Amino acid sequence: MVGIAMPPPSVKPLVNYAKLGPNDLCWCGSGKKYKKCHQPRDLLTALSGAEAKAAPANPRPVRPGKVSPRRVVPDRIPKPDYALRSDGRPGSRIKDVIKNAGQIARMRTACQAARQVLELVKAAVRPGVTTDALDALAHQAYIDLGGFPSTLGYCGYPKSICTSVNEIICHGIPDDRPLEDGDIVNIDVTIYLDGMHGDCSETVAVGSIDADSQRLIEVTRRCLMAGIGAVRAGGMVRDIGQAICGVAEPLGYGVVRAFVGHGIGEQFHMDPQVPHYFDQGSTFAIKPGQTFTIEPMINQGTWKHRSWDDGWTAVTADLRRSAQHEHTILVTESGVEILTLKPGEPQPFM
Numbered sequence: 001m002v003g004i005a006m007p008p009p010s011v012k013p014l015v016n017y018a019k020l021g022p023n024d025l026c027w028c029g030s031g032k033k034y035k036k037c038h039q040p041r042d043l044l045t046a047l048s049g050a051e052a053k054a055a056p057a058n059p060r061p062v063r064p065g066k067v068s069p070r071r072v073v074p075d076r077i078p079k080p081d082y083a084l085r086s087d088g089r090p091g092s093r094i095k096d097v098i099k100n101a102g103q104i105a106r107m108r109t110a111c112q113a114a115r116q117v118l119e120l121v122k123a124a125v126r127p128g129v130t131t132d133a134l135d136a137l138a139h140q141a142y143i144d145l146g147g148f149p150s151t152l153g154y155c156g157y158p159k160s161i162c163t164s165v166n167e168i169i170c171h172g173i174p175d176d177r178p179l180e181d182g183d184i185v186n187i188d189v190t191i192y193l194d195g196m197h198g199d200c201s202e203t204v205a206v207g208s209i210d211a212d213s214q215r216l217i218e219v220t221r222r223c224l225m226a227g228i229g230a231v232r233a234g235g236m237v238r239d240i241g242q243a244i245c246g247v248a249e250p251l252g253y254g255v256v257r258a259f260v261g262h263g264i265g266e267q268f269h270m271d272p273q274v275p276h277y278f279d280q281g282s283t284f285a286i287k288p289g290q291t292f293t294i295e296p297m298i299n300q301g302t303w304k305h306r307s308w309d310d311g312w313t314a315v316t317a318d319l320r321r322s323a324q325h326e327h328t329i330l331v332t333e334s335g336v337e338i339l340t341l342k343p344g345e346p347q348p349f350m
């Protein structure tokens with residue numbers, strides 16, 4: 001997503017709510033009894049005993065850093081509707097999801113530009129570089145391409161990319177934390193260009209990483225490809241999550257449920273929602289001309305998440321690592337065109 005498939009549990013990290021009784025005051029400060037406030041939601045995403053036991057302690061959890069002032073986009077760059085509103089809310093969701101030839105051509109342009117920015121940022125990843133420096137680099141690159149950083153101001157999001165380090169699942173906000181040797185970081189790039197959004201992301205290594213992190217990244221790439229390979233005109237969106245779970249779960253990885261892939265085009269997030277887990281109810285019919293993202297978030301441990309107080313950053317509930325890869329795709333009569341491949345990379349499903 002990164003649409004939210006279920007209401008995000010606004011559980012503060014590191015609160016030991018297991019100690020709260022139903023009639024105690026809720027931890028959130030509402031003054032209500034716990035049972036009348038956050039307890040139902042906390043119970044939904046509480047770690048099972050087995051999950052808690054399996055999780056090794058994370059001695060160096062990522063902490064929020066300092067976020068730099070908002071970067072400016074020149075007036076000549078065309079902006080999406082939400083960028084002109086103070087609350088950053090997009091207009092109502094467009095229902096017609098089938099794109100015509102002209103729209104598809106503009107999607108190709110936006111998606112290739114997103115890829116270009118992602119490659120530029122990836123090349124700058126190394127120990128000592130702050131995620132804010134990566135944001136600055138991306139911000140200028142979008143503008144140089146004539147595009148707008150889709151995330152900037154979107155529902156209040158403050159930066160031009162998302163940078164999700166180690167146990168951060170998604171929506172990490174670039175800040176002054178320098179990347180460290182052994183970290184993994186997902187860079188999520190979205191550009192608004194030619195009236196269309198193009199969205200892609202990758203998790204990459206910072207310096208040299210341990211074998212388990214390497215494997216997590218590789219399995220996540222396999223999950224993305226399995227999900228894309230399950231797309232066919234005449235099929236349903238649920239086929240995608242089924243294929244992803246089929247790769248991840250037998251290997252013991254958790255598939256994140258709270259954040260999903262999404263239709264994309266003139267709007268950043270539109271129908272359909274694309275769960276990466278198996279959701280029997282996701283019967284949305286896949287048809288040629290649809291464009292949507294697939295962006296599985298795969299965890300070393302539990303699929304459950306917690307949210308930081310910044311309202312954006314999602315971390316694994318057991319603080320083990322999470323990786324993500326994202327493509328924007330076009331459904332064709334005979335298969336799938338991946339719109340965010342690197343230039344010259346062969347299309348695997350055409």
Ligand code: MF3
Binds near residue numbers: 161188190262326
């Ligand atoms: N690029 C993210 C996605 O894949 C969107 C993040 S929305 C933000 O859908 F506001 F958090 F940036």
Ligand code: CO
Binds near residue numbers: 002261293295
């Ligand atoms: Co996306």
Ligand code: CO
Binds near residue numbers: 188189190199200326
């Ligand atoms: Co994205």
